[in-house]
Amino acid sequence: MPHEHQQIGTAAARLADRLPHSVMMTVADAVARYGGLERAAAQQMILHCVPTPDFRVATAEFIAHWHSTADRIGAEAVAVALVTAAQCERDHRHGEAVEVVWTGPEPAETRFRQTEQAILEVVNSASERLTVVSYAVYRIPRIREALVVAAGRGASIRLIVETPNRIEGQGEYDCLRALGGDVASACSVYYWPQENRPRDDNGKVGILHVKCAVGDGYRMFLSSANFTEYAFTINMELGLLVTGGKFPEQVERHFERLVEAGVLVRV
Incomplete structure (x- = not known):
């Protein structure tokens, strides 16, 4: 040839x-x-x-x-x-693999992937694109370092966070402050503005409660766990690590569309 x-x-x-x-x-x-x-x-x-x-x-x-x-x-x-x-x-x-991810007590006969390990696998494997979504973010030094390294090797990182103080009118982005300047400067950071959120009959506004990470549309972490120290250590949290198949790409594209539609807005 x-x-x-x-x-x-x-x-x-x-x-x-x-x-x-x-x-x-x-x-x-x-x-x-x-x-x-x-x-x-x-x-x-x-x-x-x-x-x-x-x-x-x-x-x-x-x-x-x-x-x-x-x-x-x-x-x-x-x-x-x-x-x-x-x-x-x-x-x-289409050769999809799914693993259980867990934080909490484990019987001797059970052994699941640990929450922080699964997130790091997604972040460390991303070479082109990385989408990270979490309601709460704090005290995660290893993931913070991994995000900076991923940005350094050329991965485009979209970070989507909840901003509770912003919603209450206090004008602070606690999640960004917790992540630190290195991460904030290495990522494109987005939030869900109050005016874009639905409300119930009592005026209560919806919250961004998603916790996931998707790398290159190929590997996805999806869990009950926020990106916090407690979620990695003392909480009881359950999630999945999906490698391959159609779902990682679908989730990645869904958030891309929310950005394109202006539902999520860059900080």
């Missing part, structure tokens, strides 16, 4: 690891339609079909790699490589 074919196959597989299957198929269709145009025009038309900025960046990198290292391969062949890579990646992701 010519070296250029190997190059484009490797690049297509790398792109399939970064993009959802539906977006990969959109890119493949756009490449087949527009890839034969002059380079700049082809790139513009292909990227116009891609829905979000991060997906466009990844697709642009693929196109640049194609044009610089495998430009003799035609658009139809590249489109086939993209479809093949997308299908292989989807089949791989």
Whole structure:
């Protein structure tokens, strides 16, 4: 097999690891339609079909790699490589594994993954994207350090937190203060504004009560546990660590849509 074919196959597989299957198929269709145009025009038309900025960046990198290292391969062949890579990646992701995550007393015959260990596995494995959501965040030095390291290796981190004092009109972001400046500066931090929240008949406002972390749309921690010292040590907490399958990507995309729709607002 010519070296250029190997190059484009490797690049297509790398792109399939970064993009959802539906977006990969959109890119493949756009490449087949527009890839034969002059380079700049082809790139513009292909990227116009891609829905979000991060997906466009990844697709642009693929196109640049194609044009610089495998430009003799035609658009139809590249489109086939993209479809093949997308299908292989989807089949791989469907190999789902689910583990129980626990904090609390454990009988001798029971051994589950520990809450903090599971969160660290998600954070440490994320190479491209990381979404972290929690109602309460404090006294988590190992996770705080892992978030800074993840940002340093290039992961784009979206941190979504509850802001109880903000809702009460006190103008403080306790979660951000607890995380520290290093984490706050390394992440895109979002909250759910009071005006965007439903209320009951007595005027009580809803709260952000989600506790989860999703890495690269591939690995997800979901639990009763807040990101706090007590949740990792003395509480009784139960959750799941999901690797592969469709759910991590679905949850990641759900929060992306909430941001895009303006339901969640950047601090």
